[in-house]
Amino acid sequence: MSILNDLPTIESLRDDQRALRADLSRLRRRLRIQLMLELIAEAAVALAATGALLVLLDWQLRLSRPVRLVLLGLSLAVIAGFLAVRAVRRWRSSRLDELSLAVTLDRFRPGLGQQVADVLQLPDLLDEPRSAVSPAMVRLAVRQATEALARSDWRSLWNRRRTALHAVALLVGAAVPTVFAVAAPAAARLSFARWILGSNERWPQQTYLTVMGLDARGRLLAPRDERILMEVRTDLPLTESRGDRWSVGGRGEPLILRRKPDHPRQPREVALRERTAKNAIRSGMMVETDPVRFRYEFPPSSSSSSFELTGGDDWLGPITVDRVDRPALAATKLRVKEPGTADPEFRAIDDAGQHLLFLPDSEIELTLVGTEALSEAQMKIHPGAAPELKRIDDRSFVASWTLREAVTLEILLTSADTGLASKTSFLSIGLLRDREPRVTLRASGVGGHVTPIATIPLTIAATDDFGLAVLRIQADRSVLVEEKDKPEQKVVRSTINLPFEVDPAHPTLDLQVRHDLSLQSDPPKVGAVLRFTGEADDRCARGVQTGRSSVLALSVVSADELFYEILIRQRAERTKFMSVLEAAEKNTPTLEGSPTAEDLVRVMRTEQSGARQLEQITGRVADTLQEMKLNQIGSPKSHRLLQEGVVEPLRALTTGPMAQLRGMLQTLAGAAAAPGASKDAARLLHAEVVTKMKNILEQMSQWESFVDVVNQVAEVIKMEQKVLQETEKARETRTQEVFDDKP
Incomplete structure (x- = not known):
């Protein structure tokens, strides 16, 4: 009876229930704080370890910004995923209700979970109107569970070692970057800039490469289809200050340094890797020209390419080699x-x-x-x-x-x-030197000797660079002047102007003029010397220039002397003609027999040689005839005799029968083909040629006989004139003596 009286009331049960819930709520808050601490500690450790690893990799491998961004993104994704999984699990643990929390505590203190459940759930049975349980038993069970919980240490149940470990981990995770920032502030700042801010600022290096000759856009301009020599230097030649920093040029894009290296290290070698427009790869080593200079020669190419350089702990590129055309x-x-x-x-x-x-x-x-x-x-x-x-x-x-x-x-x-x-x-x-005019003067048809009544055909030719203005001939005649003491020779000059049409718009650069000078109007004495000089004035803007030809000298001789000289030349040609005739006659026996092809060839060669000699003889005889006409030597009859008896037959012979004979002999020798060619016809033609040559030789003899007769007659006439003159002189002398006074 006393036990029933000691049972707790419903109000006390409610108080115990509220007190237990308050204790469980405090335990839940502690659990949440613990889980949050663990999550933060794990995040700090993961971030510190990942950051240290990334910084170490970056320092060792000199990662580029894209690689850094990829690694950072992957690392953060892994850490975030790991922490998310851990956070979900802890979040679920932190949301346990009273009973679930009691079950968790029961694993460490057996029976504790049932006691908590009795205190929290049994009092609610008393509120049911029709309960099948005994209220006394419920109150007794709740009191016993409350007393058992009061005696248990479940309120102080906590894994302090785990809390301490996570606290230490949190401190370590926070201390690592702090110590890194304090111990190596430059490295920490650079790591933060490279990984967090995405800066391209590099880690301090021992070697810095500089490509010389880049343009403002960081390109290496190269002439198309030409070799180009690239120079790389390692002594920082293109470094300039920018506030508290240094900019290194010659790298495509400027490299910013916070401190200029005092003594850059020279690399042992510099490697080049070129990528052509067709994605072909060419690798090569640069040639060291001195300790700080390296050179590389790119081969000729019509398309652009790019290259990368690696030397020591430095690298750069890609740099474009832009192939462009040179200006022209x-x-x-x-x-x-x-x-x-x-x-x-x-x-x-x-x-x-x-x-x-x-x-x-x-x-x-x-x-x-x-x-x-x-x-x-x-x-x-x-x-x-x-x-x-x-x-x-x-x-x-x-x-x-x-x-x-x-x-x-x-x-x-x-x-x-x-x-x-x-x-x-x-x-x-x-x-352009405006040279003086070039002048030539020659006499055609006469030789070095002329008669006092000769006609001299003078031909003057002048050439100038910019135009001729005046053309003339200077004629000098030597005259013997009888002085008291002794005779002296005097030169008399006369000028012969040769007019021609002058057009300022079309200057005359080349001119040839013929002038026939007749001596008959003022015949010089025998023995006089005539000297002719051709002169030409040009149109030089800096002053008139005069060009002169060489002197053409002619001696005046008597007609008899010149005639005798011409006759001597004609006799020499007659002798040559006789030699040709004899050579032609020697071929007669050959043609009269049965000549072979070799005989015909030999005869043909003889005929060809004779024809050439006859042409020369004809020309020289015709020249002597022209000289006789110009010097007025001989009569027109003698001229006609020489022309019709010698010159014209010679020309007809060389162009007629002799030419036909050569062609026929050539046909018979097998070198050509001609209709009607036979040995008999050749024999007849040869006989005709020999006959005509004999006739011409006879005409030459008649010409010489005629000249001899004429000369003899002239000599007789001269002798008669001389005798007559002497007779007249003697008569005058005797007459004068008759009328002279005798002393």
Whole structure:
């Protein structure tokens, strides 16, 4: 009865129930804090370890920004996934209700879970109106469970070692970056910039490569289809200060350094890897020219490519090798104004590539036109100072100067777009010396001796570079002047002007004029010497220049003396003609027999040689006839006799029967074919040739006989005239003596 009276009331049960729930709620909060601490510690450790690993990899491998971003993304994704899984599990653990939490505690304190369940659930049975359980038993069970929970240490049940480990892990995860930032602030800052900010700032290096000759866009411009020599330096030649930092050029894109290396290390070798436009790979090693210079020669190519460099702990690239065309001269326009020209305007030269020759003091205007926009143009003149080049437009330059001497121009163009220089172009401008006229004078039809009444055909030919103005002949005649003491020889000069048409618009550059000089109007004395000189004046702008021919000297002789000289020459030709006739007669027996092909060839050669000699004899005999006519030697009858009896038959013989005979002999020898060719016909033609040659020889003999008769008659006449003159002189002397006073 006393036990029943000691049972707790429903209010006390509710109080115990609330107290237990409060204890469980505090335990749940502690559990949540523990789980949060563990999650944070795990995140700190994972991030610190991953960061350390990434920094180590970056320091060792010098990762590029894309690789860093990929690794960072993957690392964060793995860490986030791992932490997400852990967080989900802990979140589920932190949301346990009272009974689930009691079950969890029951694993560490057996029976504790049932006791918590009794306290939390049994009092609710008392509120049911029709309960099948005994209220007393419920109160007793709840009191016993409450007393058991009060005696248990479940409220202080906690894995403090686990909490400590996670706390230490959290401290370590936070301490690693802190210590790294304190111990190596530069490395920590650089790591943060590279991994978090995505900077391309590099880790400190011992070697820095610099490509010389890159343009503002970081390209290596190379002439198309030409070799190019690239130079790489390792002594930081293109370093410049930018505030508290240093910029290293010659790398495609500038490399920013916070501190300039004092002593860069020289690499043992520099490797190059080139990728062509067709994705072909070429690898090579650069040649060390001195400790800080390396060189590599790219082969000729028409397409662009790219290359990468590796040397020591440095690398760079890809850098584009842009193949472009060099600038070149699209046109060279030349205008010139020569001194003394009637046209005040400049004259354009159609082909500037031709051999350029201009007069001294000519004004030259040279226009250079490039194939593309030009930044500058350079021109050197050898020898002398170069004139100033003035820009006309973006592609053209002009220069003007006065030509004093022959020069060679050296032209160099620079592209405004690429900065490439053109290949050196050369242009030579020569000095055209306006030479004096070239004059030749000759006498045709006469020899070195003429008679006092001769007609001398003079032919003067003159040539000049820019035009002839005057043409004349200077005739000098030596005259013997009788002085008191002794005779002296005096030279009398006369000028023979040869007019010709002069057109300023079309100057005469070459002229040939014939002038027949007759001595009969003023016959010189026998023994006089005639000297003729051809002269020509030109139209030189710097002053008239006179050109002279060589002196043509002729001696005046008597008609008898010249006739005798001509006769001697004719007799010499007659002797040659007789030799040809004898050679032709020697071929008669050969043709009369049965000649072989070799005999016919030998006869043909003899005939050919004889024909050539006859042509020469004909020409020389005709020349003597012309000389006789010009010097008025002999009568027209004698001239006609020589012309019709010797000259014309000789010409008819060489062009008629002799030519036919040679053709027939050639046919019979088998070298050609002709209708009607036979040995009998050849024999008849040969006989005809020999007969005509004998007739001509007879005419020559008659001519000489005629000349002898004429000369004898002339001598008789001269003797009679001489006797008559002496008789008249004697008569005059006797008459004078008769009338003279005797002393």
